[in-house]
Amino acid sequence: MNFQGLIKIESHDWYFDVAMKKAKTKTDEVRSSLRSKTPRLNKSKTIEIEKIRVIDSTIRGFFDKIVKNYPSFDELPEFYKQLAKLTLELELVKKSLGGISWANKKIREFSKKYEILIKKTQDLTKVNRLRNEYLGRIGSVLKQVKKELSLLEETRKTMKAYPTIKTELKTLCIAGFPNVGKSTLLAKLTSSTPEINTYAFTTKRLLVGYLKKSYHKVQLIDTPGTLNRVDKMNEVEIQAYLAMRYVADSIIYVFDLTEEYPIKEQLKLYKNVKKLRKPIFCYLSKTDILDKELVDEFKKENKELDFLSLEDLKELKKIL
Numbered sequence: 001m002n003f004q005g006l007i008k009i010e011s012h013d014w015y016f017d018v019a020m021k022k023a024k025t026k027t028d029e030v031r032s033s034l035r036s037k038t039p040r041l042n043k044s045k046t047i048e049i050e051k052i053r054v055i056d057s058t059i060r061g062f063f064d065k066i067v068k069n070y071p072s073f074d075e076l077p078e079f080y081k082q083l084a085k086l087t088l089e090l091e092l093v094k095k096s097l098g099g100i101s102w103a104n105k106k107i108r109e110f111s112k113k114y115e116i117l118i119k120k121t122q123d124l125t126k127v128n129r130l131r132n133e134y135l136g137r138i139g140s141v142l143k144q145v146k147k148e149l150s151l152l153e154e155t156r157k158t159m160k161a162y163p164t165i166k167t168e169l170k171t172l173c174i175a176g177f178p179n180v181g182k183s184t185l186l187a188k189l190t191s192s193t194p195e196i197n198t199y200a201f202t203t204k205r206l207l208v209g210y211l212k213k214s215y216h217k218v219q220l221i222d223t224p225g226t227l228n229r230v231d232k233m234n235e236v237e238i239q240a241y242l243a244m245r246y247v248a249d250s251i252i253y254v255f256d257l258t259e260e261y262p263i264k265e266q267l268k269l270y271k272n273v274k275k276l277r278k279p280i281f282c283y284l285s286k287t288d289i290l291d292k293e294l295v296d297e298f299k300k301e302n303k304e305l306d307f308l309s310l311e312d313l314k315e316l317k318k319i320l
């Protein structure tokens with residue numbers, strides 16, 4: 001799923017101005033194509049009707065796109081549905097989209113109505129009056145969706161920062177305390193493919209990498225965070241938790257025995273991750289700078305854990 005391509009939503013003034021500019025270009029064309037012999041009333045009517053048509057199709061074209069382009073939240077994969085629930089005011093978003101559709105309908109109505117009124121009139125001054133009235137109506141409809149437009153734009157910006165995760169792929173999440181070596185492991189496992197994001201060693205967003213073997217593709221996600229209560233989590237921790245819960249088929253849990261975090265705490269987090277009821281493989285990082293004895297002892301003490309060895313990359317990839 002990819003939210004990068006959502007079109008920017010502008011202010012209500014912007015749509016009005018663009019529509020007016022387009023209308024002007026078009027009516028200038030029409031004006032110069034009319035014969036000089038055409039009676040003034042007919043000329044004026046033709047021009048103003050053309051103006052209405054351009055304004056109508058321009059604004060409604062934009063608004064249609066906004067509504068069609070917006071994700072339908074009920075149909076999103078569970079991960080994004082939950083993420084949206086936690087990060088957006090979904091009810092307001094739905095109402096705002098409804099507001100844009102309402103504006104579209106209203107604009108259509110006014111355009112039809114004023115086109116007919118202008119066609120019918122035989123009075124030159126009335127043509128201009130009707131046109132001004134029409135513009136006033138359209139301006140007022142746009143004003144009425146001012147808040148809706150800006151809410152949809154704010155929401156779009158939030159969604160733009162969502163990670164791009166392929167929810168349909170077999171997925172492994174890498175979990176563990178900060179600084180234990182999760183991102184390093186992700187890089188080690190997926191460095192052979194160019195799709196790993198270049199901003200490694202950051203916890204600002206989820207890192208995603210892919211492992212390919214013939215037809216099979218596995219997605220690996222670096223999921224930083226310590227599984228706090230949801231209201232205590234920051235944005236990336238929420239994403240990490242949701243990825244583990246809704247996207248992961250299995251999890252690699254990274255232990256770091258270099259005492260950065262007490263091993264007791266790391267085991268506690270491990271147990272919390274286990275509650276997600278997914279297969280968990282454990283990986284011991286930084287064994288290159290650890291006493292072999294310490295490593296062996298830890299493994300002995302925690303026999304129930306399913307340890308992975310990175311030395312045996314082949315084995316690991318087979319498991320993946």
Ligand SMILES: Nc1nc2c(ncn2[C@@H]2O[C@H](COP(=O)(O)OP(=O)(O)O)[C@@H](O)[C@H]2O)c(=O)[nH]1
Nearest residue numbers: 177178179180181182183184201285286287289
């Ligand atoms: N010696 C050694 N250092 C490592 C290893 N894995 C990670 N590190 C270092 O530990 C620090 C934290 O690693 P990082 O992958 O960013 O941890 P993360 O916060 O869990 O993603 C970095 O300075 C890494 O260079 C390892 O296997 N051996």
Ligand SMILES: [Mg+2]
Nearest residue numbers: 182183201202
């Ligand atoms: Mg990291």
